[in-house]
Amino acid sequence: MPKITKLLVANRGEIACRIMATCRSMGIETVAVYSDADENSAHVALADEAISIGPAPAKESYLRGGAVIDAARKCGADAIHPGYGFLSESPAFADAVKEAGLIWIGPDSRTIEKMGDKDNARTIAKSAGVPVLAGSSRFALDRLDTLESEAAAIGYPVLVKAAAGGGGIGMRRVDDGTSLRSVVSKTQSMAERSFGDGTVYLERFVPKARHVEVQIFGFGDGTAVHVYDRDCSVQRRFQKVIEEAPAPNLSDAVRSEMQEAAVRLAESVSYSGAGTVEFIYDADRQDFSFLEMNTRIQVEHPVTELVAGIDLVAWQIEQAAGILAPCDQNTIVKTGHAVEARIYAERPEKNFFPSPGRIETLFWPSSRSGLRIDHAVRAGDVITPFYDPMIAKIAASGPDRPSALALLDTALSELVITGLSTNTAFLRRVIRSDAFQRADHTTKIIDDLLVPA
Amino acid sequence: MANGEILAPVSGSVWKIECTEGQAVSEGDTLMILESMKMEIPVEAPVSGTIASLTVKEGDPVEEDAVLGVVTT
Numbered sequence: 001m002p003k004i005t006k007l008l009v010a011n012r013g014e015i016a017c018r019i020m021a022t023c024r025s026m027g028i029e030t031v032a033v034y035s036d037a038d039e040n041s042a043h044v045a046l047a048d049e050a051i052s053i054g055p056a057p058a059k060e061s062y063l064r065g066g067a068v069i070d071a072a073r074k075c076g077a078d079a080i081h082p083g084y085g086f087l088s089e090s091p092a093f094a095d096a097v098k099e100a101g102l103i104w105i106g107p108d109s110r111t112i113e114k115m116g117d118k119d120n121a122r123t124i125a126k127s128a129g130v131p132v133l134a135g136s137s138r139f140a141l142d143r144l145d146t147l148e149s150e151a152a153a154i155g156y157p158v159l160v161k162a163a164a165g166g167g168g169i170g171m172r173r174v175d176d177g178t179s180l181r182s183v184v185s186k187t188q189s190m191a192e193r194s195f196g197d198g199t200v201y202l203e204r205f206v207p208k209a210r211h212v213e214v215q216i217f218g219f220g221d222g223t224a225v226h227v228y229d230r231d232c233s234v235q236r237r238f239q240k241v242i243e244e245a246p247a248p249n250l251s252d253a254v255r256s257e258m259q260e261a262a263v264r265l266a267e268s269v270s271y272s273g274a275g276t277v278e279f280i281y282d283a284d285r286q287d288f289s290f291l292e293m294n295t296r297i298q299v300e301h302p303v304t305e306l307v308a309g310i311d312l313v314a315w316q317i318e319q320a321a322g323i324l325a326p327c328d329q330n331t332i333v334k335t336g337h338a339v340e341a342r343i344y345a346e347r348p349e350k351n352f353f354p355s356p357g358r359i360e361t362l363f364w365p366s367s368r369s370g371l372r373i374d375h376a377v378r379a380g381d382v383i384t385p386f387y388d389p390m391i392a393k394i395a396a397s398g399p400d401r402p403s404a405l406a407l408l409d410t411a412l413s414e415l416v417i418t419g420l421s422t423n424t425a426f427l428r429r430v431i432r433s434d435a436f437q438r439a440d441h442t443t444k445i446i447d448d449l450l451v452p453a
Numbered sequence: 454m455a456n457g458e459i460l461a462p463v464s465g466s467v468w469k470i471e472c473t474e475g476q477a478v479s480e481g482d483t484l485m486i487l488e489s490m491k492m493e494i495p496v497e498a499p500v501s502g503t504i505a506s507l508t509v510k511e512g513d514p515v516e517e518d519a520v521l522g523v524v525t526t
Contacts, residue, residue, distance in 0.1 A: 345490070353462060353489075
């Protein structure tokens, strides 16, 4: 079996630092790659070695697979961990890593490719007996003959979605047949302009939707386990803001069906490594439907690690090195509850506009049992406009949900970041809201909180 | 007579310019789109009038409150 002694992290920010922390505990040397904008950043400072891979824009640095692989060759790394985002779900990059004789820490490229295509992923889910949301065929620009009949078959309201879209971009709700065609045409031209592909499709609209997901881990031999579920319903601009594990307010029956469905899906593709099966949970019908599968470590994995006592990144590395023994589901035991808040450099009061800038002062919450902070920022660091606005994740765990929420609220009250705007105060407002405290919130919670009283 | 400076609402780079000099615009029209922290930020016409000048081109980095152009009323 190939041994991993030196690992290159093809990422930046908190996830690069988090992966390197696990490497250190495993006795693995770490290599960072960085763009010109990140030359003085924390992930570079923390790595044993650091290699420059290009100018600040991601497509000229962190998205240049060739430059990353050259860096790995140059320093003699034997493995590449992609983190999340950037190249983590690029089948071509996964192939190139293997062709270069390096160990790729992630599922094989064919699995990434299959799950990366929404239609294909849906088909695989269906054949694995995983419920999917009622949906239509795809409508290209000039092929709308069956539009009305398919919408009627799904039942109004329906959601019009751009096939090439993502992250909520290009989604419109339609309540009845009278506006269907005009909304579809508008979405098509928007999609054509933005993505170069005007294809759209329809999906059942879920009025009271929650985003619930299951962490899975596949052993590559056709077996997989779940590491419980998470609720990530608190979102702005379709991006997660607060996540928790386990998902609150689910019946035991729904929870176990969902976990089993996620494991079936992973096993049906002989999944290897960490993955997340995302579902939309319909709070009225109390049922769940497959949304997509993410074939990488997820931003919100700390809440799962806190309740399950597992280092998922260590598992990923051991799995890729071929030294992880498959385990039984009953060896994975959940204790208590964990909740995580993402600290974004943004202005909630100004429609969550980004707020790049220089961090002048920075005080982290005091260290307390159950508290975990994942970050890559120091006082004096410049948060540039080139990358994601997330600057830290603060996660709190406790014996139950109320204690985890209380600890998170306390931690956020102690967090001080000056020099740029952050969403810290807004996060506390969400955590203290009645809807969140009762756990009967939906993905609309932030919009609801922003409506002037 | 209140000419309007088109100001960058946030630091970032100019992703798309959706107007040309001499074009008539109404207050609130999207004139260009900035990209900052992976987000698209629309830049709106501060007043109704005519685009007198544009001082940036696509791809340019801009600081918050930088003048991107002027609309004359």
